[in-house]
Amino acid sequence: MKKEKKKIRYTPSGVMKKFVLVFVALYMGIMGAATYLVQEKFVQDHQEALQSLSDDIRWIQTQLAQEAADEGVSIGREWVGNTMDYILAVNAGAGELPYMLWSGAVWDEDGDKIAESGPVYTMMPGDENENGPLVWRLDDWLTEEELDQLAEYDAKTGRSMSVYEQEEWTEYQENASMDRNGEPAEITVLRESWRKATQEEAENWIGKMMTIDNEQSYICENSEEVWSWENPDATKGRKELGVGNLSFPAQSQWKSCWKEWKKDEYLTGFPDQIQGGYNTEGTEYTEYAADKVDSEVKIPLLFGDADSGSGVQTCTMKFRMTSHSWLAALDYMKYVYVSGALLLLVCILIVWRTLEKSYRKSAQAEAYRRDFTNAMAHEMKTPLSVIRGFSENLKENPDTGKREYYLDQIIGQTEEMDNTVKEMIQVSKLDSDELNIQKEKISLCDLLEQETERIALRTEERRIRVEIRCDEVTEVEGDRKMLEKAFRCLLDNAVSYNRDEGWIRINADREKCVIANTGEQIPEEELPHVCEMLRRGGRESRERASGEKHLGMGLYLADRIFRLHGMELKVENTAEGVQVSVKW
Numbered sequence: 001m002k003k004e005k006k007k008i009r010y011t012p013s014g015v016m017k018k019f020v021l022v023f024v025a026l027y028m029g030i031m032g033a034a035t036y037l038v039q040e041k042f043v044q045d046h047q048e049a050l051q052s053l054s055d056d057i058r059w060i061q062t063q064l065a066q067e068a069a070d071e072g073v074s075i076g077r078e079w080v081g082n083t084m085d086y087i088l089a090v091n092a093g094a095g096e097l098p099y100m101l102w103s104g105a106v107w108d109e110d111g112d113k114i115a116e117s118g119p120v121y122t123m124m125p126g127d128e129n130e131n132g133p134l135v136w137r138l139d140d141w142l143t144e145e146e147l148d149q150l151a152e153y154d155a156k157t158g159r160s161m162s163v164y165e166q167e168e169w170t171e172y173q174e175n176a177s178m179d180r181n182g183e184p185a186e187i188t189v190l191r192e193s194w195r196k197a198t199q200e201e202a203e204n205w206i207g208k209m210m211t212i213d214n215e216q217s218y219i220c221e222n223s224e225e226v227w228s229w230e231n232p233d234a235t236k237g238r239k240e241l242g243v244g245n246l247s248f249p250a251q252s253q254w255k256s257c258w259k260e261w262k263k264d265e266y267l268t269g270f271p272d273q274i275q276g277g278y279n280t281e282g283t284e285y286t287e288y289a290a291d292k293v294d295s296e297v298k299i300p301l302l303f304g305d306a307d308s309g310s311g312v313q314t315c316t317m318k319f320r321m322t323s324h325s326w327l328a329a330l331d332y333m334k335y336v337y338v339s340g341a342l343l344l345l346v347c348i349l350i351v352w353r354t355l356e357k358s359y360r361k362s363a364q365a366e367a368y369r370r371d372f373t374n375a376m377a378h379e380m381k382t383p384l385s386v387i388r389g390f391s392e393n394l395k396e397n398p399d400t401g402k403r404e405y406y407l408d409q410i411i412g413q414t415e416e417m418d419n420t421v422k423e424m425i426q427v428s429k430l431d432s433d434e435l436n437i438q439k440e441k442i443s444l445c446d447l448l449e450q451e452t453e454r455i456a457l458r459t460e461e462r463r464i465r466v467e468i469r470c471d472e473v474t475e476v477e478g479d480r481k482m483l484e485k486a487f488r489c490l491l492d493n494a495v496s497y498n499r500d501e502g503w504i505r506i507n508a509d510r511e512k513c514v515i516a517n518t519g520e521q522i523p524e525e526e527l528p529h530v531c532e533m534l535r536r537g538g539r540e541s542r543e544r545a546s547g548e549k550h551l552g553m554g555l556y557l558a559d560r561i562f563r564l565h566g567m568e569l570k571v572e573n574t575a576e577g578v579q580v581s582v583k584w
Contacts, residue, residue: 010359011352019351027344031337039329046100046323053094053102054297054319060087065303074130075303077108080315082132084115084301086122089135089247099328101250101261102321105270106301109314113272119147119258121176121184123244134244136184146229148259151248153189153227155256164212168195172226174246177238185234187246189227192220264322277316296320380420383413437479437564444508445470447480451487452506458495465503474508476584478565486561489554490515490580497578516579522571530571531559555580 064083068075084106103117119138138147156172163169170193179185192208195218202209202217209219249267250257261267276286278300301315390406429435445468452466459466476483494504494517502518522530559569567584 009356010363011355012359015355016352019355020348023344023348023351027340031333031340034336035326035329035333038332039325042097042099042325042328042332043323045097046321046325049097049100050102050297050319050321053091054104054299054317056094057087057091057104057317058299058301060091061301065301068132075313076131077114079130079132080108080301080303080313081106081114082135084315084317085120085135085137086124086133086245088115088117089120089122090245092117092247092249093251097328098331099324100321101257101264101267102319103249103261103267103270104317104319107274107277107316107318109277111274111277113270113274114315116270117249117267119151119248121187121244121246134178134182141184141231142229147248149227150187150189150229150246151251151256151258154246154248155251155258157189157246163194164216164218168193170194176244176246179231179234179239180237181235183231183234185231185238187229188225190223191226193222194218194220267320267322270318270320274316278314380417383417386410386413435564437482439477439479441475441477442480442483444474444476444513445472447484447487448506448508448513451484451491454488455491455495459504462495462498463501464495464498466506467503468506468508470506470508471510474510476565482561483565486558487513489558490582493554493580494519502577512581512583514579514581516574516577518577520577521573522578524573527571527573531555531569 061084064087065075068079068083073079088104105113105117106115108114119142121134121136121138123134138150142150153172154174157174158171163171170191173190173192174187175190176187177185197205197209197217197219199217202211202219205219207220208223209217211217248256248258250261278284278298279286283300297319299317299319301317303313303315387410390410394403394406448468448470452468455466458464491504494515497519498504498517499519504515504517507514507516555569555571562569562582565584567582570581570583572579572581
């Protein structure tokens with residue numbers, strides 16, 4: 001089984017961890033600051049909502065109290081309590097914002113509590129009732145389990161205008177009846193199935209139906225009882241009530257928060273009696289025990305004939321609010337958190353890739369420098385050893401007959417060292433960021449003929465045949481000196497790695513130039529790396545046979561030059577040897 005090659009990571013883990021920690025800290029800081037600001041906004045919104053609610057309720061109370069006074073109704077303690085219970089009930093879900101719960105209570109002039117938020121059934125009575133609206137405190141009659149069940153159904157009641165756009169829908173309706181003593185006798189919840197009906201169906205329908213704007217009719221196809229409660233102590237004889245209002249606190253936006261509300265001791269903990277409250281003029285308030293001043297609103301309520309001032313009663317109403325502003329902010333910001341986390345991940349990936357690329361480039365550059373230095377040291381070692389050896393011989397035997405031979409060898413070795421240094425300088429120039437390419441139109445045919453003439457002596461010595469086929473109009477655009485160097489490297493390799501009595505064929509047209517030769521094939525595993533620095537394609541034996549020395553820089557230089565000109569160099573084996581092609 002082939003062992004999987006381990007992927008190298010160039011970025012030090014410690015560096016990446018630091019960047020990740022910095023990004024995470026930045027993300028947490030920004031998200032924390034944004035969440036705090038949003039939370040503060042929710043606190044402000046909740047306080048404004050509570051103040052607005054208190055203003056609305058006070059306006060309703062003022063209107064009802066004035067109407068009762070105008071009609072000559074005797075406004076007593078029971079009338080005030082029932083009226084305020086009714087107002088609190090019909091506004092139970094009003095003014096609430098997400099993650100905000102509220103409750104209210106009313107105390108009379110003696111400081112006794114006469115009305116309070118809670119589960120109630122209320123209904124405005126006829127003119128004959130002097131005690132105000134009908135009010136049943138459901139927690140006095142139903143068990144806690146029954147209240148929870150009824151609250152769940154109550155959250156589903158009601159009908160939005162959007163249902164009329166549907167072909168059919170299901171809704172819940174609540175009904176109540178009372179006994180002869182005016183106490184609750186029965187409460188039921190019905191599930192009704194409604195659908196659109198044609199005019200003919202509506203005219204012949206004998207069940208429940210309704211028509212909207214005298215145009216579209218709807219009929220109730222099915223009505224079934226899904227929940228009921230019956231008062232075991234109710235007297236015989238029952239009276240079906242008209243349009244009433246079953247109300248639970250915190251029932252808004254089609255969501256029941258009743259269970260949360262009833263468990264909140266602050267919202268449900270209004271005292272039965274207060275030792276303070278508003279004075280008889282309703283202008284001065286005496287604090288009694290407020291533990292959450294920023295979550296409370298207090299207003300005076302005046303009942304009676306305000307114009308004449310006779311029979312005026314001053315009551316104190318207090319609102320409490322529980323504001324889960326942090327939860328509201330977290331919910332509001334959830335998509336921002338997700339978007340920010342994704343952006344953070346993208347930033348980390350970008351930084352990681354940039355660092356990886358930078359460290360990989362540095363590592364590769366370091367490897368190149370190390371290999372290059374080792375190669376240079378190796379290449380310089382041989383000529384230096386030869387120079388030293390011949391120099392020592394000359395020193396010991398100055399009159400030897402081989403003096404000229406020794407000097408020629410020393411000069412030859414210094415020329416070889418000079419050529420090596422020149423190649424090093426050429427590589428350094430190509431890798432420089434300040435490289436300046438002077439482009440001009442160049443006749444490729446002239447350039448190739450010039451370079452083949454340069455290698456003519458070497459090809460004649462080894463009886464290598466050179467053939468050129470080139471379109472006369474073939475031109476390339478680039479730096480003449482650099483392109484001469486690149487094609488010179490290709491032709492030098494074509495001679496050096498060729499066999500004696502072989503051939504070199506050059507074909508050039510408007511799109512490419514192909515140089516083929518009968519040299520030794522390059523091992524397949526070396527082909528992808530032949531254009532890398534200090535690679536000789538595994539053909540060192542051919543060098544020894546030809547007697548020529550190569551540093552492994554020719555194809556590297558040619559490839560770099562061609563890429564700088566937007567050209568592509570490709571090296572491949574053929575049935576007869578090796579060929580290189582340059583495309584532009």
